[in-house]
Structure formats: structure tokens, C-alpha cells
Amino acid sequence: MSLPLYLIGARGCGKTTVGHALAQALGYNFSDTDHHLLQATGASVSDIVAAEGWDGFRRRETAALKAVTAPSTVIATGGGMVLADENRQFMQQHGRVIYLYALPEVLVARLDASPEVAQRPTLTGQPVAEEMAEVLAQREALYQLAAHHQVDAMQSPDEVVKAILTSLSLARAS
Numbered sequence: 001m002s003l004p005l006y007l008i009g010a011r012g013c014g015k016t017t018v019g020h021a022l023a024q025a026l027g028y029n030f031s032d033t034d035h036h037l038l039q040a041t042g043a044s045v046s047d048i049v050a051a052e053g054w055d056g057f058r059r060r061e062t063a064a065l066k067a068v069t070a071p072s073t074v075i076a077t078g079g080g081m082v083l084a085d086e087n088r089q090f091m092q093q094h095g096r097v098i099y100l101y102a103l104p105e106v107l108v109a110r111l112d113a114s115p116e117v118a119q120r121p122t123l124t125g126q127p128v129a130e131e132m133a134e135v136l137a138q139r140e141a142l143y144q145l146a147a148h149h150q151v152d153a154m155q156s157p158d159e160v161v162k163a164i165l166t167s168l169s170l171a172r173a174s
Contacts, residue, residue, distance in 0.1 A: 002028070004073045004095035005168075008082055008143055010136055012107040013100040013153045014160060015076035021161045023074040031068035032076040033061060040064070045078070062087055069094055079135070082142040091146060098164055099143045100153035104132040 005022065007015040016032055023030035034045055037060055041048060048057045061078055065087055068075055075095075081087050091097045102110075108129045144150065149167040153160050 002026075002072050004069050004071060004075055005164075006091040006095055006097045007074065007076050007100055008091070008097060008146055009079065009100035009153060010102065010107055010132065010139065010143075011079040012110040012132075013079075013102045014110075014157060015100060017157050018100060018153070018160045018164070019074045019076040021157050022164055025161055025165065026074070027072075029070065029073045030076075031070075031073055033064040033068060033081065034076075034078050036064045036068050037061065040067070058084060062090075065090060080139070082139060082146045088142065088146040092148070096149065096168065097147045098167070099147035099150045100160065101143070101150055102153045104129070104136050106154050107132045107136075 005026075005028070007019050007022075009015055019032065020030050022028070037048065038044060041060070043051070045057065048060060052060075058080065061081060062084055065075075065077065065081060069090075077087075077091075081091075111128050111132070149164070151160060151163045151167060155163070
């Protein structure tokens with residue numbers, strides 16, 4: 001059995017889309033921490049945040065990360081998963097962490113094209129373009145700190161999967 005692969009990055013970078021394709025390419029299972037939370041609680045991210053605040057949501061998010069971690073699994077994480085040192089360390093110790101990087105304007109275009117308000121509550125109350133620039137500025141160093149690999153997610157999902165597979169192959173060869 002192989003180590004789990006954790007996909008991290010800002011919302012809209014393609015963690016779920018790429019995760020499904022990567023899991024299929026590797027013959028792995030796929031899990032999404034936000035989906036796990038929805039299944040486990042019957043509540044959306046927005047509902048949990050409204051009821052418990054961001055701190056309550058972050059605690060549940062950490063529990064979800066640990067619950068879905070398994071060998072031979074690609075795991076799409078929530079965009080803020082890296083905010084907790086505990087989560088960064090857990091992912092690094094239990095698998096390989098892949099940061100899907102995209103520029104704020106690319107993320108905004110994707111979020112505008114496919115809004116999922118219930119799963120993507122505003123973090124700042126600002127328009128999405130301003131929020132994405134601010135959130136990325138705050139989290140970029142944490143994404144890089146957590147990642148074993150960084151992949152350009154501004155390509156098609158198939159190209160992102162190829163880049164991940166290449167990155168993983170090079171890591172195994174060295």
C-alpha cells in the first residue's frame with residue numbers, strides 16, 4: 001500500500017477535480033475533507049461556520065482530516081487546512097503533500113464560473129477578487145511550508161495530474 005496524497009491549495013485551485021482524476025490514474029481511493037464533514041454532520045461548511053464559528057469548523061476539519069487518512073488515498077483538503085500547525089505536521093508525517101498553486105485571478109474566474117456558496121462561505125465579507133488576493137497572501141507561506149511538491153494548477157486537470165505524477169516519480173527516483 002502507498003502513502004496517502006494530500007492536495008492543498010486555495011479554494012478553486014482544483015483539489016477535488018484533480019483529486020478524482022489523480023486517484024483514478026493511480027488506482028487509489030478518493031476522499032474530500034469537506035464532503036466527509038457534510039456526510040458526518042449533515043451540515044454544509046456554511047452551516048457549521050454559522051453554528052460554531054470558524055474555530056468550531058477548524059476543529060471539525062482537523063478531525064475530518066484524520067478520519068479520511070488512509071493508505072492509497074488521494075485526499076482533497078479544505079483551503080484552510082494548512083492554518084493549523086497540527087494539520088500541516090499530520091499531513092507531512094502521514095503522506096505526501098501536493099500544493100496546487102494558482103494565481104488569484106485564475107481562482108476568481110473559476111469561483112465565479114462555478115459558485116458553491118454553501119460550501120464556500122466568505123472568509124472576509126469582501127468581494128471574491130479581493131478576498132482571494134488577501135487569503136492567498138496570508139496562506140501562501142503555509143502552503144509552501146506544508147508541501148512536499150508544488151504543482152502549477154493553472155493548466156487543465158489532465159495536465160495537472162501529469163505534472164503531479166512526474167513530480168512523484170522524480171521524488172521516488174531520488
